[in-house]
Amino acid sequence: MCCCSGLLIGADMSVSSHNGPQGSDTSAIDRFIVAKSDSASIEAAPGIERANVAAVNSKAKAKSDKPSDDSSLYAEHTKIHPKRVYGMFRNIKWAVMIVALVVYYGLPWLRWNRGPALPDQAVLFDFENQRLFFGPLEIWAQEFYYVTGILVLASLSLFLVTALAGRVWCGYACPQTVWTDLFVWVERFVQGDRNQRIKLEKAPWTFDKFRKIALTHFTWLLISAATGGALVFYFRDAPTLFVEMFSGTAPSIAYVFLIVFTVTTYLLGGLAREQVCIYMCPWPRIQGAMFDDHSLLVSYRPLRGEPRGAHKKGDSWDGRGDCIDCKQCVVVCPMGIDIREGPQLACIQCALCIDACDAIMDKVGRPRGLIAYDTFENLEAAKTGGTVPVQWLRPRTILYMVLIPIVLGLMTYGWVNRAVLEVNVLRDRNPLFVNLSDGGVRNGYDVKVLNKRHDTRRVAVSVEGLPARAGAPTVEIVGLGPAAAQAIDVAPDNLRALRVYISLPAAGITALASDVTPITVVVKDLGDGTVTRRTSNFRSPRP
């Protein structure tokens, strides 16, 4: 007990300075939070003190905030200082964070050789030249539907994962979570763990406080600038842009986006943190539609935990719950909630409370899993002593698991069959045809040849489809001459527009059966012999 004397119900410990200028009444809060236990005891179990805290975003808090006057129309923001926690889920989060950050910062620096004419960055969104490069994949502007497909796949995968295991995106992978976690780590590194940070927040402004806070924010700004910088590196060659940025010669839009993302990363990750998840992000509100009674969600098991209360050494565990009301689940929560109040919008299901509670259960010798990933079905069944195993395969998950390979298959099929020589034939609409002085008729076409390979291609253009009795048509290309004699070069990764005139003499025209004769424009790659055909038609006066 004496070791805890310094950490009594001191006002400097409580985080109960909620909204309203009337301040907080610690004992009043305790009346709500401390359920049936002895309110004078400050030890939840031998060696484990009860954190004297109320969850910041809690319904108990809400109950106590009866708006008796107008000053509580708006809620003060209470800063949340999550405590360091150790455990399996924390380690998983570290791993996901490291992978995510390494990928984010490192990807623009990977190289991919595409030949001399094209950029050598592996992942590059080359908006300037209207190309998206992902390693070997190169997406032109008119093929943007591949990106749509990627987004559809990402969405379906997200729906599937959420249906199976709840808000794993929010708790582990979301950039807001990752960067907030990183910033909290910086804050803990500079200012110490939770208790020290709370003390520092309340302390008067000394040089030491100023130094620590300045260092924290400065580090945050550095990380934010690196984040903004990494973002613009996806849009322009990274090594080049890196040098340009420091020599002041980068395009001004790069500086604009760098500044915007530095500011937003700093604001959202450093200052706003959980406010983003609770108020700004639409995802939490859609989550309710994403999981169901069979999804694994971070849950407190009240049947095991209640009635809660402090446990003295040697006491029996019969007739009481396993929850010793140590509030560790509350102090480690980055969102400032109390998971024992049940599933709630603000819970991002990062499972840190599971780690915290498991550690406590180990200390008091009780089984782990007082807070665990569990389904509503199972929790409900536990009331009558039953268990319901997790139903992995159910209509919702089966649907997603079927759709994902279908979409992936369609995209793969489309990609495998993607033409590397694309041809567009646009016939003139004004005029439809031209009468020539010798009685012949001429049609004009814009033929665009798109070379999607990384080397120059040589093609030949010819025409098929006119009836043999009409005779051979004359095919001319403006600026080049007769088509038959031409080997036309198309630059790598580029488009060449040709103006093609097809004419028939008077005798040929009389041989046509209709004023619209279907023809085929044939573009042959002289290098490898591939032939691309496009249909159009030849128009003439009505016979």
Next chain:
Amino acid sequence: MAEHREIDHVTGAETTGHVWDGDLKELNKPLPKWWLYVLYACIVWSIGYWIVYPAWPLATDYTRGIWGYSQRQVVTEQVAAGKAAQAGLRKSIADAKLVDIRTDPKLLAFSIAGGRAAFGDNCASCHGRGAQGFVGYPNLNDDDWLWGGKLDEIYATIRYGIRNEDNNSRTSAMPQYGVDKLLEPAQINDAAEYVLKIAGKGADAAAAGRGEVIFKEQCAACHGEQGQGNQELGSPKLTDNIWLYGGTKADIVKSIHTGRGGVMPIWHTRLDDVTIKQLAVYVHSLGGGK
């Protein structure tokens, strides 16, 4: 309002007290203060916007903003920048001969693009958007030229126009055979028949025979002995199947009766030389250029 408010048992927050559809209620939770401050910041920002940018309509004007930003000004600058970017190519065109432009792929592409744009602005109103012409306005796509289809000839036609007050303009005059009573109606009919005959569409051989005599006396001086036309005079070739004023007998009779003489504006006073060169190259590339 200090009335009793219901507390929602799930969230612990109070409701507004209003009930829709029997059981639908709305929570009344306090808005975060930072949200309010962001709103204030947006208001301040927008006031700043009003001050620096054009913002408020006035009766006959609008508030200009102290930065003097104007979208019209932006467009003017962009056009000037575009012209400056083209300056090199434009100089090359100004210095080059027309035939050289045609053989240089880059200059050719630039001229066709520029010519197409200038054509739409200046020529399409008479010659049509696709240059297909109309009755009285030549089809520039075909290979039948009144005043010559070579690059230099097209260039001169565009520069000086036809039958206008410029000294260098193309000009000639077809007599008004019917209106000025130079020929009898029957003679005009016969001449028309002969023209139809040499164009390969003749029907009345006897009239064509008489018409041939009239033709050789009256028409051959300008249109040539065989009706092959004369590009010095802009007199059409009468033996092909391209007709500026229509190829039916009635049309031909009318042409002889009233005479013909189309007019084209002077362009060198309105367009700079580079644009005219581009137009010449563009028109030449429409398929009928010689």
